[in-house]
Amino acid sequence: MPDIESHQPIDYQLADRGLQEKGFIVTEAAAGDLEVVGTCPACLGTTASPWTYGLAGGKGVFKRQEKAKPRGPRTVYCECGYMHPNRPDTAWDLGCGAYWQVELPS
Ligand SMILES: [Zn+2]
Ligand SMILES: [Zn+2]
Numbered sequence: 001m002p003d004i005e006s007h008q009p010i011d012y013q014l015a016d017r018g019l020q021e022k023g024f025i026v027t028e029a030a031a032g033d034l035e036v037v038g039t040c041p042a043c044l045g046t047t048a049s050p051w052t053y054g055l056a057g058g059k060g061v062f063k064r065q066e067k068a069k070p071r072g073p074r075t076v077y078c079e080c081g082y083m084h085p086n087r088p089d090t091a092w093d094l095g096c097g098a099y100w101q102v103e104l105p106s
Contacts, residue, residue, distance in 0.1 A: 007045045012087035017041045017100035024102045036076050042098035045080025073101040
């Protein structure tokens with residue numbers, strides 16, 4: 001894990017960083033829950049993006065529902081958790097505005 005000192009307080013900017021081939025780890029936290037963890041290529045903050053697929057949560061009758069595991073590139077937004085300068089009030093993400101693609105393991 002990179003230490004916190006490496007984070008760069010760059011200005012908030014929406015920017016497509018393209019496909020990141022390395023440096024991202026996709027883990028399956030639970031059935032139907034993927035988490036993409038890595039270092040933002042823009043601000044170097046540590047970012048973790050949960051992604052749920054398949055089973056929808058809910059009480060009641062247990063229903064087994066098979067859903068294919070997603071594949072291919074998935075767009076991930078920086079969620080480093082820092083307040084970047086010039087971040088617009090309308091921004092919903094918790095990062096610097098950078099986004100990129102990560103290939104999911106098959
Ligand atoms: Zn950041
Ligand atoms: Zn970032």
